[in-house]
């Protein structure tokens with residue numbers, strides 16, 4: 227268990243120092259997002275199994291730019307060989323949510339990696355025109371749908387998510403940016419100025435929210451890595467519910483809003499959740515935590531079946547611990563434990579695992 231704790235600790239520091247949280251979240255989501263619940267065999271069902279590091283998957287159009295994220299993780303994989311790629315990718319994403327001010331996610335580790343690229347799901351294997359069933363941000367939609375809301379439901383129902391899960395997960399766009407060189411959905415490219423040639427395609431300069439020097443970190447510290455691109459929120463290195471403030475803020479041409487984002491407040495069923503998350507950060511964090519944890523385990527094969535390391539994390543005051551404990555039946559139970567004394571190492575990392583019997587949890 228020790229290497230998981232150490233790896234997690236170093237990832238938190240690395241992601242914070244390098245301001246690379248958004249791309250880590252996108253990498254993990256794209257590894258999971260080709261899961262197909264209709265397929266019962268592993269690894270054919272896809273999901274969080276590390277296949278994204280291999281060719282051909284890493285070169286699918288939807289994954290443009292994600293080699294950078296895989297390269298960020300290579301030194302961690304070298305140092306902590308016992309942590310599988312599938313675990314490392316999901317751990318980095320959970321750390322990214324945490325360091326940007328989001329919830330501490332109840333994660334479970336012990337995922338088995340696919341052997342090699344032969345396990346990558348084919349581009350059209352999920353019934354979409356490309357990208358092994360990852361969503362498109364605008365028409366033409368690869369699943370054949372005419373409307374973005376129908377497209378979102380087609381794609382996310384295949385993974386097992388309902389409307390609430392779809393809206394909650396879309397809130398991950400509170401972080402990060404889109405680039406001309408990657409998805410091509412915006413004109414803004416890499417860097418402050420518009421640059422063309424040698425792999426740079428940007429035909430517009432960085433927005434006021436993505437140019438060098440603008441403050442976007444949740445702790446107000448300076449710096450954010452590479453300038454450029456266009457973001458959904460003005461504080462795109464802060465995980466909060468500002469993505470859902472779209473209807474409450476005045477129109478801003480410098481922020482990104484794609485047809486699949488608009489579907490979340492234009493479709494009446496989605497809008498119920500969109501409004502709820504706009505009104506309450508707590509409601510968003512709660513729904514996001516559940517959906518993200520589920521996403522991180524889609525299609526994963528755990529060895530042993532219950533996982534090697536289930537995190538018990540400290541949140542808020544020193545004495546209150548929010549925990550997700552997995553029962554022997556496989557169910558995840560969320561609970562809040564108030565303890566007399568928490569045993570920690572000098573750096574404050576919680577080291578004592580509390581094991582409760584399922585009958586002790588309500």
Ligand code: HEM
Pocket residue numbers: 248249251252255291361362363364378395396398399401402403404405406408409410411486
């Ligand atoms: C709902 C359907 C979704 C669509 C159509 C979509 C589309 C996109 C697009 C076009 C980009 C820009 C990529 C680029 O040019 O670099 C992007 C970035 C991103 N996506 Fe999504 N996405 C969806 C769902 C999700 C989900 C479920 C998550 C995570 C739970 C997620 C997390 C992110 C993050 C964090 C970025 C920013 C990456 C960066 O700044 O490097 N997305 N998405």
